[in-house]
Amino acid sequence: xxxxxxxxxxxxxxxxxxxxxxxxxxxxxxxxxxxxxxxxxxxxxxxxxxxxxxxxxxxxxxxxxxxxxxxxxxxxxxxxxxxxxxxxxxxxxxxxxxxxxxxxxxxxxxxxxxxxxxxxxxxxxxxxxxxxxxxxxxxxxxxxxxxxxxxxxxxxxxxxxxxxxxxxxxxxxxxxxxxxxxxxxxxxxxxxxxxxxxxxxxxxxxxxxxxxxxxxxxxxxxxxxxxxxxxxxxxxxxxxxxxxxxxxxxxxxxxxxxxxxxxxxxxxxxxxxxxxxxxxxxxxxxxxxxxxxxxxxxxxxxxxxxxxxxxxxxxxxxxxxxxxxxxxxxxxxxxxxxxxxxxxxxxxxxxxxxxxxxxxxxxxxxxxxxxxxxxxxxxxxxxxxxxxxxxxxxxxxxxxxxxxxxxxxxxxxxxxxxxxxxxxxxxxxxxxxxxxxxxxxxxxxxxxxxxxxxxxxxxxxxxxxxxxxxxxxxxxxxxxxxxxxxxxxxxxxxxxxxxxxxxxxxxxxxxxxxxxxxxxxxxxxxxxxxxxxxxxxxxxxxxxxxxxxxxxxxxxxxxxxxxxxxxxxxxxxxxxxxxxxxxxxxxxxxxxxxxxxxxxxxxxxxxxxxxxxxxxxxxxxxxxxxxxxxxxxxxxxxxxxxxxxxxxxxxxxxxxxxxxxxxxxxxxxxxxxxxxxxxxxxxxxxxxxxxxxxxxxxxxxxxxxxxxxxxxxxxxxxxxxxxxxxx
Amino acid sequence: xxxxxxxxxxxxxxxxxxxxxxxxxxxxxxxxxxxxxxxxxxxxxxxxxxxxxxxxxxxxxxxxxxxxxxxxxxxxxxxxxxxxxxxxxxxxxxxxxxxxxxxxxxxxxxxxxxxxxxxxxxxxxxxxxxxxxxxxxxxxxxxxxxxxxxxx
Numbered sequence: 001x002x003x004x005x006x007x008x009x010x011x012x013x014x015x016x017x018x019x020x021x022x023x024x025x026x027x028x029x030x031x032x033x034x035x036x037x038x039x040x041x042x043x044x045x046x047x048x049x050x051x052x053x054x055x056x057x058x059x060x061x062x063x064x065x066x067x068x069x070x071x072x073x074x075x076x077x078x079x080x081x082x083x084x085x086x087x088x089x090x091x092x093x094x095x096x097x098x099x100x101x102x103x104x105x106x107x108x109x110x111x112x113x114x115x116x117x118x119x120x121x122x123x124x125x126x127x128x129x130x131x132x133x134x135x136x137x138x139x140x141x142x143x144x145x146x147x148x149x150x151x152x153x154x155x156x157x158x159x160x161x162x163x164x165x166x167x168x169x170x171x172x173x174x175x176x177x178x179x180x181x182x183x184x185x186x187x188x189x190x191x192x193x194x195x196x197x198x199x200x201x202x203x204x205x206x207x208x209x210x211x212x213x214x215x216x217x218x219x220x221x222x223x224x225x226x227x228x229x230x231x232x233x234x235x236x237x238x239x240x241x242x243x244x245x246x247x248x249x250x251x252x253x254x255x256x257x258x259x260x261x262x263x264x265x266x267x268x269x270x271x272x273x274x275x276x277x278x279x280x281x282x283x284x285x286x287x288x289x290x291x292x293x294x295x296x297x298x299x300x301x302x303x304x305x306x307x308x309x310x311x312x313x314x315x316x317x318x319x320x321x322x323x324x325x326x327x328x329x330x331x332x333x334x335x336x337x338x339x340x341x342x343x344x345x346x347x348x349x350x351x352x353x354x355x356x357x358x359x360x361x362x363x364x365x366x367x368x369x370x371x372x373x374x375x376x377x378x379x380x381x382x383x384x385x386x387x388x389x390x391x392x393x394x395x396x397x398x399x400x401x402x403x404x405x406x407x408x409x410x411x412x413x414x415x416x417x418x419x420x421x422x423x424x425x426x427x428x429x430x431x432x433x434x435x436x437x438x439x440x441x442x443x444x445x446x447x448x449x450x451x452x453x454x455x456x457x458x459x460x461x462x463x464x465x466x467x468x469x470x471x472x473x474x475x476x477x478x479x480x481x482x483x484x485x486x487x488x489x490x491x492x493x494x495x496x497x498x499x500x501x502x503x504x505x506x507x508x509x510x511x512x513x514x515x516x517x518x519x520x521x522x523x524x525x526x527x528x529x530x531x532x533x534x535x536x537x538x539x540x541x542x543x544x545x546x547x548x549x550x551x552x553x554x555x556x557x558x559x560x561x562x563x564x565x566x567x568x569x570x571x572x573x574x575x576x577x578x579x580x581x582x583x584x585x586x587x588x589x590x591x592x593x594x595x596x597x598x599x600x601x602x603x604x605x606x607x608x609x610x611x612x613x614x615x616x617x618x619x620x621x622x623x624x625x626x627x628x629x630x631x632x633x634x635x636x637x638x639x640x641x642x643x644x645x646x647x648x649x650x651x652x653x654x655x656x657x658x659x660x661x662x663x664x665x666x667x668x669x670x671x672x673x674x675x676x677x678x679x680x681x682x683x684x685x686x687x688x689x690x691x692x693x694x695x696x697x698x699x700x701x702x703x704x705x706x707x708x709x710x711x712x713x714x715x716x717x718x719x720x721x722x723x724x725x726x727x
Numbered sequence: 728x729x730x731x732x733x734x735x736x737x738x739x740x741x742x743x744x745x746x747x748x749x750x751x752x753x754x755x756x757x758x759x760x761x762x763x764x765x766x767x768x769x770x771x772x773x774x775x776x777x778x779x780x781x782x783x784x785x786x787x788x789x790x791x792x793x794x795x796x797x798x799x800x801x802x803x804x805x806x807x808x809x810x811x812x813x814x815x816x817x818x819x820x821x822x823x824x825x826x827x828x829x830x831x832x833x834x835x836x837x838x839x840x841x842x843x844x845x846x847x848x849x850x851x852x853x854x855x856x857x858x859x860x861x862x863x864x865x866x867x868x869x870x871x872x873x874x875x876x877x878x879x
Contacts, residue, residue, distance in 0.1 A: 055728055070824030070861045204820060211825030212816040214800035218826060221759035229754070276754035277763070278746045350764050350772060350826040350860045385845020399826025400860045435765045628820060632866070637863020662769040662858060671851035673864035702877070 045680035058173035065104035084132025088159030096395025112374035118689025308449035316507035323503035328464035332455025351399025369398025379410035408478035442516030493528030496567035586705025593689030637694025642670030728805030732801035744790035760800035823861035
């Protein structure tokens with residue numbers, strides 16, 4: 001198995017920089033299908049639907065409507081097709097689908113193509129199994145016809161079609177020529193799950209080899225004939241515009257093509273277009289800009305926090321109401337209150353944002369690890385005044401995203417097109433943000449303040465729960481905005497609290513400021529899991545209850561998946577066994593993207609301080625199509641969430657972002673990574689999300705352990721802002 | 728013109744002497760396996776070997792490495808350690824998004840070239856300069872140990 005992305009490179013020598021005869025070459029990207037068609041126009045290809053192609057060379061190519069940005073979507077989607085085809089995993093490769101909302105929409109998003117919400121496998125599960133079953137039926141019919149035997153006597157095993165009675169076999173490729181002549185069946189039924197041979201197995205990822213040999217192609221790697229590289233200067237404050245600029249020194253540098261001002265609906269700036277990155281980078285640093293900051297944001301994180309604290313103390317718009325929390329708090333024997341604070345967070349994917357575009361007279365071609373094809377097509381079409389279908393997107397790997405490449409305003413894609421348009425060049429343009437642009441251009445997980453109040457009766461039972469959240473809306477002003485005063489992504493996880501509390505109120509204050517905000521791996525759960533699960537532990541400590549027992553009690557007889565996950569993590573960690581005083585454990589439980597995750601964070605007191613030695617994770621993600629990838633995603637989510645909990649914070653002072661790179665925005669490194677055990681609740685049916693649900697649980701699990709260890713609750717993230725460090 | 732010794736081949740470049748090696752590799756020689764991640768030697772995505780040592784190429788002026796032996800991800804498999812590391816990476820399914828993994832593999836190969844049986848602490852020291860935002864660190868540790876075993 002391999003991906004065909006690396007096969008889309010052709011090699012052409014660039015002798016101008018090489019000694020004559022040197023063997024090194026420069027790689028140019030060419031669209032694969034065009035190249036294949038030109039070379040072998042007569043080869044037969046069975047293409048019964050938009051998701052699978054079988055070549056007469058025996059290759060099975062799965063067309064992925066979802067981007068591969070690390071979560072294993074290419075492998076998972078290919079597994080569904082390969083399973084129904086009974087293909088040999090070694091003959092399967094994957095290529096990214098073109099942008100086409102009719103053929104490739106995300107069934108959980110409606111009429112748009114895009115990847116997100118941990119939905120790649122779940123929305124494709126029935127669709128791709130049917131696609132695979134259809135292709136299989138054609139191969140079976142072709143074999144039945146050729147051998148004059150009944151179709152129901154034909155078997156397929158690991159890519160070999162066989163009729164045992166007559167002892168005949170054929171490879172897929174041998175049947176393709178006949179199969180293409182048959183009508184495509186509309187009633188092919190997917191397998192009985194009892195007969196799965198690939199689903200549920202730990203198949204090797206289709207992208208492992210390319211990504212271990214440096215041959216996987218990311219947007220950053222695209223080279224096209226005549227291509228220019230654009231480096232940008234963004235304003236120092238959100239909302240500023242370009243007043244004037246002087247590029248005379250930059251223009252004088254050899255290799256610089258042009259320097260232009262650009263403006264998009266979300267951002268203004270200057271772009272330097274040159275033959276290559278370093279030339280553009282040096283020239284960019286010689287450009288001086290006068291910014292118009294008359295409408296720029298001049299406030300900061302400290303001011304926002306102060307205002308949000310006041311808001312979170314007052315009633316807000318109702319997001320969820322059960323019983324009468326206000327009255328129950330008045331009548332309660334005891335009231336507990338806590339305020340939790342969360343900073344802005346940057347996604348900080350390894351591949352800084354970039355996009356390659358070629359703007360033609362009536363069309364536009366894009367090369368990108370594109371997470372939001374349909375919105376990107378529409379936004380680019382609007383900017384250029386061309387039909388959306390004239391915007392072609394070539395799908396590449398994305399070097400991480402964590403939500404950032406699914407921008408509701410298509411900010412970075414539109415910026416690349418706006419630069420090419422402003423420069424009025426027909427050559428392809430590769431816009432590259434430096435790490436500093438990537439970190440300072442906004443679209444952060446919003447800053448939030450939560451205030452929670454709980455009422456306990458005289459026996460210490462939880463009778464009231466009031467949860468007030470203040471912060472910006474991610475969806476407001478975007479095409480995805482919900483009607484009414486509640487952005488569901490601001491309250492999810494809080495409004496869906498699984499615990500049975502007779503009086504509950506979740507309220508929201510949506511704030512407005514020009515700092516651009518966006519979903520960040522697990523969206524609302526990034527903050528609601530922390531405040532709810534840490535507050536619950538505060539109540540457990542106050543009432544001298546075991547955190548596991550309290551959760552079990554409050555789940556009552558509802559939420560069997562939560563109970564099973566909680567029980568599994570308790571069993572596997574040995575929660576109920578006695579442990580030494582130096583072993584201090586914290587527990588958290590949370591549902592997101594229809595999956596339930598519980599984690600036990602195990603702190604050990606050492607001579608160097610507290611060390612997070614291990615995390616035990618239990619997950620119910622429905623059917624685990626590839627258990628190893630589920631484990632990888634839990635590990636990844638834990639690491640991503642842990643890094644943010646330890647030290648993740650974008651802070652703004654006088655309108656300026658104070659961080660710019662990995663020195664002042666520290667992310668998790670290998671020496672901070674605990675050992676991780678992942679346990680999957682056995683489940684049948686359909687898969688649910690795994691890309692995000694591991695993320696939000698680690699911070700509260702760790703904070704709950706720290707509260708026990710330090711005798712003081714953690715209510716503000718990141719831990720570094722509270723001078724809490726781990727060994 | 729600066730003469731470079733890259734992956735066993737002598738190459739000339741007319742790049743400005745202050746151009747970081749990373750951009751000579753990527754933009755002038757078309758060797759895009761080494762990645763740009765931070766531009767400040769903070770993330771390790773650009774790691775190559777200079778005379779066998781893991782080195783961040785994003786801040787290394789090309790003029791400083793003239794005549795030195797440069798190895799990149801494109802030919803690291805020519806060494807037994809590099810080959811073992813790549814195969815271990817695949818066997819352990821280390822890469823997720825994959826963008827940092829060339830750099831991780833270069834650092835891991837340099838480690839195994841000098842330390843045949845690295846401990847967890849040795850791995851932490853050698854690999855702490857390489858960031859992975861997908862946090863594949865658990866599997867990086869396992870893959871380094873697997874590679875060490877296969878070389879023993």
